[in-house]
Amino acid sequence: MARIISVANQKGGVGKTTTTVNLGAALAHNDKKVLIIDIDAQGNATSGIGVKKSDVDEDVYDVLVNETPMSTVIQATSREGLDIVPATIQLAGAEIELTPMMARETRLKSAIDEIKDKYDFILIDCPPSLGHLTINAFTASDSILIPVQCEYYALEGLSQLLNTVRLVQKHFNANLKIEGVLLTMYDARTNLGAEVIEEVRKYFLERVYDTMIPRNVRLSEAPSHGLSIIDYDERSKGAEAYQSLAKEVLAHGEK
Ligand code: ADP
Ligand code: MG
Numbered sequence: 001m002a003r004i005i006s007v008a009n010q011k012g013g014v015g016k017t018t019t020t021v022n023l024g025a026a027l028a029h030n031d032k033k034v035l036i037i038d039i040d041a042q043g044n045a046t047s048g049i050g051v052k053k054s055d056v057d058e059d060v061y062d063v064l065v066n067e068t069p070m071s072t073v074i075q076a077t078s079r080e081g082l083d084i085v086p087a088t089i090q091l092a093g094a095e096i097e098l099t100p101m102m103a104r105e106t107r108l109k110s111a112i113d114e115i116k117d118k119y120d121f122i123l124i125d126c127p128p129s130l131g132h133l134t135i136n137a138f139t140a141s142d143s144i145l146i147p148v149q150c151e152y153y154a155l156e157g158l159s160q161l162l163n164t165v166r167l168v169q170k171h172f173n174a175n176l177k178i179e180g181v182l183l184t185m186y187d188a189r190t191n192l193g194a195e196v197i198e199e200v201r202k203y204f205l206e207r208v209y210d211t212m213i214p215r216n217v218r219l220s221e222a223p224s225h226g227l228s229i230i231d232y233d234e235r236s237k238g239a240e241a242y243q244s245l246a247k248e249v250l251a252h253g254e255k
């Protein structure tokens with residue numbers, strides 16, 4: 001049965017999509033069967049793993065709004081063991097269209113229930129907001145992985161995120177947990193990094209991963225080639241970091 005992890009932070013540009021794609025690829029590299037579900041209308045995970053959005057016929061929007069079975073929208077990627085449910089710009093309408101719908105918070109969960117026994121991990125790439133799509137992701141998930149960018153005000157907004165977690169725990173998913181907090185875009189050359197790390201560790205204690213993702217230009221280049229960092233440049237610092245994160249995530253599951 002799959003472990004279902006939402007990668008979420010309502011701030012944009014903190015490394016959610018980079019983490020979803022590359023953790024997914026690193027887990028697949030460890031012989032796990034992995035599904036990425038893109039629920040951001042930007043579709044960056046979709047294009048970043050090499051799926052052309054113009055070739056997508058039905059996507060996660062159809063699953064959520066039209067109740068298209070998820071199995072019919074799953075696509076294989078060039079990385080063995082890694083599949084994706086794509087998102088395209090039509091998902092932008094979903095926040096509003098879901099509002100009056102029956103069971104609007106549990107639609108993603110119901111769709112995932114039908115396919116989850118085919119995977120070891122399901123990673124959900126959340127949009128930069130705490131709306132219906134993110135609530136659907138949290139309702140469907142076992143846990144949440146929170147990427148936090150190493151910058152001033154890194155913790156800003158996280159109390160809102162944790163409030164949303166509590167609301168979902170109360171109303172839809174009592175078992176929802178924090179999987180871990182991941183420090184991203186770390187730059188050893190600045191003092192800033194060290195201060196932020198201390199602040200985040202003080203706040204989240206042992207839930208912060210030992211692995212930190214360094215700022216690495218190869219990580220930002222890989223999506224334009226439609227490849228994960230493992231397939232783009234396996235020996236880069238970025239690839240090493242996501243491999244190390246995958247080991248921590250795997251070890252956490254065995255505890
Ligand atoms: P989000 O999904 O949270 O909006 P992204 O993963 O798309 O964030 O990252 C935002 C931008 O920063 C992207 O252009 C991405 O390529 C780049 N980026 C993310 N992580 C790193 C990193 N560790 N080093 C360098 N660039 C990164
Ligand atoms: Mg993103």
